[in-house]
Amino acid sequence: MTAPTATKQRKPVVLLRPVPGDSVIHRLWAGTKLIVVAGIGVMLTFYPGWVPIALVAALIMTTAWLAHIPRSALPSIPRWLWIVLFIGGATATFAGGGPVIDLGSVEVGLGGLVTFLRITAVSIVLLGLGALVSWTTNVAEIAPAVATLGRPLRPLRIPVDDWAVTLALALRAFPMLIDEFRVLYAARRLRPKQVPTTRRARRRRWAIEIVDIISAGITVALRRADEMGDAITARGGAGQISAAPSRPRRADWVALSISILLCAVAVTLELTVLGTL
Amino acid sequence: MTVTEASAPRRVGSLQPVELAQASVMAALCAATAIIAVVVPFAAGVSLLGTVPMGLLAYRYRLRVLIAATVAGAVIAFLIAGMGGFMTVVNCAYIGGLTGIVKRRGRGLPTVFGAALVAGALFGGATVAALAILTRLRHLLFESVTANINGLAAVIARIPDMEPFAERLKHDFATMLDYWPYLFFCSSVLSIVMVTFIGWWALSRVMRRLLGVPDVHKLQSSTDTGQIAPVPARLHDVRFRYPKADHDALGPVSLNVELGEHLAVTGANGSGKTTLMLMLAGREPTSGTIDRPGAVGLGELGGTAVIMQHPESQVLGTRVADDVVWGLPPGKTTDVHQLLTEVGLDGLAERDTGGLSGGELQRLAVAAALAREPSLLIADEVTSMVDQDGRDSLMSVLSGLTQHHRMSLVHITHYNDEADAADRAIKLTGNGGAADNTEMVATAAAPAATVPMGHHSDEPVLELKGVGHEYASGTPWATTALRDINFAVHEGDGVLIHGLNGSGKSTLAWIMAGLTVPTAGSCLLDGAPVSDQVGGVAISFQAARLQLMRSRVDLEVASAAGFSVRDHGRVVEALATVGLDHGLANRRIDQLSGGQMRRVVLAGLLARSPRVLILDEPLAGLDAASQRGLLRLLVDLRRRADLTVVVISHDFSGLEELCPRILHLHDGALTAPTVAGGMS
Numbered sequence: 001m002t003a004p005t006a007t008k009q010r011k012p013v014v015l016l017r018p019v020p021g022d023s024v025i026h027r028l029w030a031g032t033k034l035i036v037v038a039g040i041g042v043m044l045t046f047y048p049g050w051v052p053i054a055l056v057a058a059l060i061m062t063t064a065w066l067a068h069i070p071r072s073a074l075p076s077i078p079r080w081l082w083i084v085l086f087i088g089g090a091t092a093t094f095a096g097g098g099p100v101i102d103l104g105s106v107e108v109g110l111g112g113l114v115t116f117l118r119i120t121a122v123s124i125v126l127l128g129l130g131a132l133v134s135w136t137t138n139v140a141e142i143a144p145a146v147a148t149l150g151r152p153l154r155p156l157r158i159p160v161d162d163w164a165v166t167l168a169l170a171l172r173a174f175p176m177l178i179d180e181f182r183v184l185y186a187a188r189r190l191r192p193k194q195v196p197t198t199r200r201a202r203r204r205r206w207a208i209e210i211v212d213i214i215s216a217g218i219t220v221a222l223r224r225a226d227e228m229g230d231a232i233t234a235r236g237g238a239g240q241i242s243a244a245p246s247r248p249r250r251a252d253w254v255a256l257s258i259s260i261l262l263c264a265v266a267v268t269l270e271l272t273v274l275g276t277l
Numbered sequence: 278m279t280v281t282e283a284s285a286p287r288r289v290g291s292l293q294p295v296e297l298a299q300a301s302v303m304a305a306l307c308a309a310t311a312i313i314a315v316v317v318p319f320a321a322g323v324s325l326l327g328t329v330p331m332g333l334l335a336y337r338y339r340l341r342v343l344i345a346a347t348v349a350g351a352v353i354a355f356l357i358a359g360m361g362g363f364m365t366v367v368n369c370a371y372i373g374g375l376t377g378i379v380k381r382r383g384r385g386l387p388t389v390f391g392a393a394l395v396a397g398a399l400f401g402g403a404t405v406a407a408l409a410i411l412t413r414l415r416h417l418l419f420e421s422v423t424a425n426i427n428g429l430a431a432v433i434a435r436i437p438d439m440e441p442f443a444e445r446l447k448h449d450f451a452t453m454l455d456y457w458p459y460l461f462f463c464s465s466v467l468s469i470v471m472v473t474f475i476g477w478w479a480l481s482r483v484m485r486r487l488l489g490v491p492d493v494h495k496l497q498s499s500t501d502t503g504q505i506a507p508v509p510a511r512l513h514d515v516r517f518r519y520p521k522a523d524h525d526a527l528g529p530v531s532l533n534v535e536l537g538e539h540l541a542v543t544g545a546n547g548s549g550k551t552t553l554m555l556m557l558a559g560r561e562p563t564s565g566t567i568d569r570p571g572a573v574g575l576g577e578l579g580g581t582a583v584i585m586q587h588p589e590s591q592v593l594g595t596r597v598a599d600d601v602v603w604g605l606p607p608g609k610t611t612d613v614h615q616l617l618t619e620v621g622l623d624g625l626a627e628r629d630t631g632g633l634s635g636g637e638l639q640r641l642a643v644a645a646a647l648a649r650e651p652s653l654l655i656a657d658e659v660t661s662m663v664d665q666d667g668r669d670s671l672m673s674v675l676s677g678l679t680q681h682h683r684m685s686l687v688h689i690t691h692y693n694d695e696a697d698a699a700d701r702a703i704k705l706t707g708n709g710g711a712a713d714n715t716e717m718v719a720t721a722a723a724p725a726a727t728v729p730m731g732h733h734s735d736e737p738v739l740e741l742k743g744v745g746h747e748y749a750s751g752t753p754w755a756t757t758a759l760r761d762i763n764f765a766v767h768e769g770d771g772v773l774i775h776g777l778n779g780s781g782k783s784t785l786a787w788i789m790a791g792l793t794v795p796t797a798g799s800c801l802l803d804g805a806p807v808s809d810q811v812g813g814v815a816i817s818f819q820a821a822r823l824q825l826m827r828s829r830v831d832l833e834v835a836s837a838a839g840f841s842v843r844d845h846g847r848v849v850e851a852l853a854t855v856g857l858d859h860g861l862a863n864r865r866i867d868q869l870s871g872g873q874m875r876r877v878v879l880a881g882l883l884a885r886s887p888r889v890l891i892l893d894e895p896l897a898g899l900d901a902a903s904q905r906g907l908l909r910l911l912v913d914l915r916r917r918a919d920l921t922v923v924v925i926s927h928d929f930s931g932l933e934e935l936c937p938r939i940l941h942l943h944d945g946a947l948t949a950p951t952v953a954g955g956m957s
Contacts, residue, residue, distance in 0.1 A: 112424030235604030236576025
């Protein structure tokens with residue numbers, strides 16, 4: 001589905017839809033991708049140093065290349081984000097601190113800027129990982145993978161199967177709800193704007209507006225849920241959610257080993273020779 | 278059970294069908310708000326709204342439902358918006374769950390405040406503990422913010438007389454960070470308490486509004502145990518009355534469903550056809566008896582299967598093959614391809630269900646029903662929301678079923694020709710019909726003409742020049758929805774834009790209303806781009822409920838038309854234009870029938886004298902009587918008020934008089950236009 005765009009001709013963010021085509025990465029089990037993303041996410045929150053960032057960035061580039069993801073898949077970066085980044089970078093540069101470089105007569109301390117760049121890099125790398133999963137995974141494979149991944153939790157009486165079914169149904173309902181929100185938003189745009197005169201009236205108007213919007217959204221959702229409830233009842237309750245088996249294959253073990261190796265190397269380097277303090 | 282009653286019996290064990298459906302839809306809703314909050318700039322406040330669905334869930338169902346919804350919503354938000362989305366959903370569930378549970382227990386503000394303090398303290402404690410463990414991340418975060426603050430201070434210090442202030446800023450910030458555990462703890466408590474109060478307020482207001490929302494959930498899981506054998510079924514003097522209703526919805530009815538027969542049930546709206554389906558599917562009648570050799574076994578292997586009216590909402594899988602097996606007991610193997618071939622969907626197993634047409638979805642529902650090898654299959658008005666092609670192919674699938682399978686087929690329909698295919702037909706007579714539709718038989722008073730009659734200028738009102746539209750332009754997902762569309766709509770025209778699912782007709786409607794800017798060409802209203810004059814072209818969407826935002830009819834009409842709420846006279850006048858009685862002005866929106874909703878939308882739109890009125894599938898989902906009434910009204914409006922009408926539809930039936938001019942849209946392009954009759 002496509003997020004609404006403010007201006008025309010800008011490349012939109014396309015979500016939960018794989019890039020058309022088939023590749024090694026497309027064929028990987030969805031569970032593998034979820035494990036790798038979660039694992040690397042955890043590593044980066046513990047060790048957000050330059051070495052782990054660089055290694056993960058390299059992994060992302062390689063995967064994107066293997067998956068034949070064209071550069072055009074990237075959404076356009078809105079101008080406000082550039083401005084925010086520029087202001088952030090500028091103020092951080094003014095803070096100075098080592099290392100220092102000489103630019104003719106001016107000495108510039110890059111310490112602040114480097115810190116700022118590092119945190120920006122961490123965010124970009126994390127976003128890139130998530131994007132890769134969404135660009136190479138069919139939505140239908142996610143819930144069965146979660147069910148398989150959660151199997152070890154079953155003996156602890158954690159209702160993993162309920163969660164997987166709920167997730168599958170939520171993913172099914174999600175695009176329908178998004179479409180309904182689009183209509184809701186369009187219907188609002190079509191209405192005449194009423195300009196309240198006093199500030200109090202404006203505040204009241206605002207509150208009424210919010211309650212109206214939520215009520216409309218919830219009413220629609222409730223109706224959808226009622227119908228879905230009937231449909232589930234007609235199928236005799238929950239059971240199978242996928243026609244194809246969902247389990248790792250050989251390629252998945254390879255991918256997992258590579259990721260574990262990468263994390264181990266990153267952490268080792270970070271803790272020994274190439275650490276970022 | 279209505280929306281605002283907490284369901285009384287607390288169940289244990291796995292989630293029930295209703296709980297699953299509610300959890301997943303609310304999870305999707307919460308995930309959607311969380312994603313908007315994270316992805317759209319300056320929309321973080323939207324995340325507060327995500328507490329309402331979760332609150333409602335916690336109020337109506339047990340904790341297990343809330344947790345399942347949290348997991349599902351958090352995974353979706355994580356997949357789309359990363360960690361930020363994940364945390365937003367978890368927070369919404371945390372706070373929404375809190376308010377919902379307090380509300381269920383019937384407690385008030387003091388309890389909410391206390392609970393929020395405790396919850397805030399727990400959350401703050403967890404945050405501090407996490408940051409204490411993640412030393413490197415903490416240092417990075419703190420250093421980065423410190424660098425920004427110090428840089429800012431350095432800039433400020435350059436301004437004359439501001440140096441002390443800059444020093445102060447630097448110093449105070451450093452001190453604050455020294456005490457970071459207190460800082461994070463206190464701000465957690467404060468923000469959780471604040472958000473809880475906002476969530477509580479919103480939940481209370483919304484719940485008051487939802488009081489009148491009718492519960493359309495009707496099927497019940499079968500409770501009878503033992504050998505499954507739903508046929509032959511013998512109904513004797515069966516009557517049914519819905520709880521709190523004042524008349525019987527069905528009966529008395531006596532009929533038999535024999536082994537292996539194809540039985541058609543016909544009858545007018547309100548004769549109780551759907552209620553009969555519920556009886557056959559296992560719901561207990563109010564009086565009378567139903568004899569069966571064994572249990573009903575709704576949805577179970579060898580039991581009863583039901584196919585319902587709405588194509589979209591009974592599909593549960595995101596992939597065609599997954600939907601066929603959805604809900605089958607674990608371990609049961611199914612020949613998906615053979616089933617899909619039988620219903621004519623061979624080769625589509627890997628397709629997304631989202632891209633199927635109405636007819637294809639209904640045939641998929643037949644395949645899913647057949648996967649259960651049912652002894653009794655009930656098809657309840659399955660063709661009523663499908664176009665003619667879809668109807669024909671669906672009927673050919675249905676009529677062959679009893680020959681190829683050992684089962685009985687009960688086909689409920691309001692089309693007589695469909696009943697002819699059956700071995701035997703039964704006509705339900707009902708008892709007076711639904712009062713809802715009789716009160717809105719066309720009594721439309723002619724509205725005052727908004728444009729002088731007979732003045733047909735040559736200048737078109739709406740003109741499309743080389744319009745093309747591509748979604749997701751420039752990305753690998755780019756899809757062309759429309760190409761090179763040229764036509765003009767003149768004053769007083771009635772145009773039908775006909776096309777099947779996926780032909781791009783909805784996109785065209787949005788472009789004509791100015792809601793979408795086409796990627797190529799231009800759409801002009803009175804010579805200027807229509808996208809600069811949103812509101813000049815009125816559009817009535819297929820889902821009328823989405824267009825009704827206020828709680829009551831008079832508030833809604835006033836808001837949509839731009840009247841003052843107190844201007845009762847104009848509201849009544851607007852309602853009269855669409856043939857609605859003034860007594861309806863105080864009715865709550867959720868108590869209106871489908872046809873009435875559509876008319877209320879029209880009342881609001883017409884009161885602004887739009888240049889053009891676009892109707893997207895105006896007849897979909899309405900029963901035959903409402904369809905006739907609405908058509909009569911629209912024809913009248915076009916004739917007498919010289920209204921310019923554009924109808925977007927997949928069906929022709931009955932639209933000839935309203936739309937003498939027909940444009941065919943096929944795969945995003947217009948094919949040869951036809952004129953069905955002379956211009957009025």
